[in-house]
Amino acid sequence: MSAGLQARASHEASLAGTFARQVLHRVPPIPPHINLSDKVAIVTGSSSGLGTECARQLLQIQLTHLILAVRSQPKGQVTASKLQAEFPKARIEVWVLDMESYDSVREFAARCEKLDRLDVAILNAGCGKMRFTRCAGDHGREVTIQVNFLATVLLAMLLAPIIKNKGAIVGKAGQSLQVPGRITIVTSDMSFWPKLDENALSILDSVDSPQGFDGMMQYGKSKLLLVMFVSKLAEVVSPDDCIINLVNPSGVRGTRLMREAETVLPRLLVWLSGILLGRNLVDGTRQYLHSALVLGKESHGSFCDWKVRPYPPYMYTESGRRLTAQLWDETLKELRFAGVETVLQGLKK
Numbered sequence: 219m220s221a222g223l224q225a226r227a228s229h230e231a232s233l234a235g236t237f238a239r240q241v242l243h244r245v246p247p248i249p250p251h252i253n254l255s256d257k258v259a260i261v262t263g264s265s266s267g268l269g270t271e272c273a274r275q276l277l278q279i280q281l282t283h284l285i286l287a288v289r290s291q292p293k294g295q296v297t298a299s300k301l302q303a304e305f306p307k308a309r310i311e312v313w314v315l316d317m318e319s320y321d322s323v324r325e326f327a328a329r330c331e332k333l334d335r336l337d338v339a340i341l342n343a344g345c346g347k348m349r350f351t352r353c354a355g356d357h358g359r360e361v362t363i364q365v366n367f368l369a370t371v372l373l374a375m376l377l378a379p380i381i382k383n384k385g386a387i388v389g390k391a392g393q394s395l396q397v398p399g400r401i402t403i404v405t406s407d408m409s410f411w412p413k414l415d416e417n418a419l420s421i422l423d424s425v426d427s428p429q430g431f432d433g434m435m436q437y438g439k440s441k442l443l444l445v446m447f448v449s450k451l452a453e454v455v456s457p458d459d460c461i462i463n464l465v466n467p468s469g470v471r472g473t474r475l476m477r478e479a480e481t482v483l484p485r486l487l488v489w490l491s492g493i494l495l496g497r498n499l500v501d502g503t504r505q506y507l508h509s510a511l512v513l514g515k516e517s518h519g520s521f522c523d524w525k526v527r528p529y530p531p532y533m534y535t536e537s538g539r540r541l542t543a544q545l546w547d548e549t550l551k552e553l554r555f556a557g558v559e560t561v562l563q564g565l566k567k
């Protein structure tokens with residue numbers, strides 16, 4: 219797990235570390251024994267960017283049944299038609315999933331329960347809102363926090379028992395052994411930089427305030443919260459049942475993630491990081507496949523690309539550890555309405 223990598227955390231988060239990872243190292247190819255025939259996989263946020271390319275790469279390794287989880291059915295259908303033309307033998311379905319709505323997340327998970335099998339879920343849907351907006355509904359939080367963090371971990375917790383009971387993928391080369399199915403959750407190296415309010419009574423309330431809202435920083439916080447929570451989730455779920463890890467694609471050129479950046483600085487930052495440090499979409503996405511299919515139990519709860527990497531440095535500080543424990547409690551309370559504690563009881567190691 220990433221916990222043993224503390225000594226390298228600051229370097230990995232530095233510009234030099236990012237440059238080394240992004241520019242000096244190439245993403246290795248996927249080993250040829252990895253094959254997804256007879257398997258079922260879900261990719262969320264798959265109507266554009268990394269999600270669509272991830273869907274394509276899964277189909278390239280013979281995935282039998284792909285579920286494109288998208289918020290717009292017509293947009294998903296366009297993506298599905300293109301992929302179907304490329305991979306005529308695959309079964310490709312479009313299922314609606316709007317991460318701004320907890321009802322949609324729960325309905326989606328309930329639909330997944332009816333699948334005969336579910337082997338891999340790649341939770342890729344994400345956004346970076348530049349203006350403070352809250353999601354609708356009783357439990358609505360600021361959109362970036364809810365989509366990237368709260369709804370994503372809710373979905374992970376609801377899918378974990380399904381994958382535990384119905385999922386498996388091929389193990390190491392030369393072994394016919396099946397290893398547990400996966401949930402791979404997409405984070406970002408933007409999680410390296412933000413700090414949380416250490417004196418806040420509630421972390422979730424502190425990131426849900428329009429006061430001093432900064433869209434770029436909020437995006438980083440949403441991804442940091444994700445890493446903190448998943449590091450705890452992995453202590454509860456056994457990697458013998460379902461491997462849950464985090465993938466960091468780092469900077470990837472040619473997606474529409476920061477589509478809302480209106481002011482010069484965020485635009486310049488996104489553009490510059492893309493030019494100087496960005497990977498192309500194909501290489502960037504291949505890191506998803508490494509985390510989801512190649513890395514094994516050693517990646518459970520970890521921050522990965524094609525290797526297990528350190529957590530964001532903040533998580534190794536005393537306050538980072540304290541806030542991680544606090545976030546775990548707060549999040550389970552926040553999502554209690556969806557029965558997550560009962561789900562976790564059933565998953566306990």
Ligand SMILES: NC(=O)c1ccc[n+]([C@@H]2O[C@H](COP(=O)([O-])OP(=O)(O)OC[C@H]3O[C@@H](n4cnc5c(N)ncnc54)[C@H](OP(=O)(O)O)[C@@H]3O)[C@@H](O)[C@H]2O)c1
Nearest residue numbers: 263266267268289316317318343344406469470473474475
């Ligand atoms: N590009 C990078 O450099 C980079 C770096 C690190 C991490 N990431 C992460 O990679 C993931 C994919 O981003 P991307 O770069 O490919 O950007 P993108 O092209 O904007 O893709 C984001 C996807 O998430 C979907 N999405 C957004 N809000 C949603 C919601 N409420 N419900 C359901 N789906 C929703 C979008 O759907 P629509 O198509 O309907 O808008 C889109 O398909 C994100 O989690 C992002 O944080 C990207």
